[in-house]
Amino acid sequence: MSLMEDDERLITGSAILSYHTCALQAWLTLRRFMPEQENPFLIVGRFIHKNSYQEKGEKEIELPGAKIDIIWKEGAVTIVGEIKKSSRSFQGAKLQLLFYLKLLSERSVKAVGRIMVPLEKKTLDIAWDEQNRYELDAVIDRLRKLADSEAPAPEWKSVCSKCGFSDFCWS
Numbered sequence: 806m807s808l809m810e811d812d813e814r815l816i817t818g819s820a821i822l823s824y825h826t827c828a829l830q831a832w833l834t835l836r837r838f839m840p841e842q843e844n845p846f847l848i849v850g851r852f853i854h855k856n857s858y859q860e861k862g863e864k865e866i867e868l869p870g871a872k873i874d875i876i877w878k879e880g881a882v883t884i885v886g887e888i889k890k891s892s893r894s895f896q897g898a899k900l901q902l903l904f905y906l907k908l909l910s911e912r913s914v915k916a917v918g919r920i921m922v923p924l925e926k927k928t929l930d931i932a933w934d935e936q937n938r939y940e941l942d943a944v945i946d947r948l949r950k951l952a953d954s955e956a957p958a959p960e961w962k963s964v965c966s967k968c969g970f971s972d973f974c975w976s
């Protein structure tokens with residue numbers, strides 16, 4: 806299932822990442838609500854993005870609905886890196902990277918994803934294989950349905966205290 810032009814305007818890497826955390830966060834992201842930019846957890850995340858792997862490759866490449874953290878070549882292989890604060894977000898980062906790999910593959914660029922956690926010195930490679938394609942397509946399908954729905958009710962969870970939308974949900 807390829808991304809149509811409308812999908813590229815609607816579905817973004819941020820919405821995919823949010824969906825893994827919270828349906829309401831994804832719904833707000835799909836509608837282009839912005840999280841509180843002075844949220845300290847977002848500030849730390851931006852600092853790590855800016856100051857990690859500076860020598861590695863080209864940073865912050867933009868595609869429709871995607872801002873790739875870093876991209877470089879190892880021999881014949883193109884690597885797309887997603888830099889994270891912690892390995893706790895591996896599953897969301899995996900889906901976000903798969904979305905980038907899909908956008909690239911639809912532009913005839915074959916790439917491998919790499920989740921990079923500089924503070925833990927960890928990396929995890931993500932392949933653009935059939936199982937991962939299927940997993941991503943299922944999430945995109947659910948996001949399309951979510952986009953057509955009313956806002957889900959907020960449900961308190963531990964990430965709410967760090968979420969840039971917490972004022973929206975809980976004030």
Ligand code: SF4
Nearest residue numbers: 827830965968971974
């Ligand atoms: S504060 Fe909690 S319920 Fe609200 S968007 Fe963030 S994670 Fe979701």
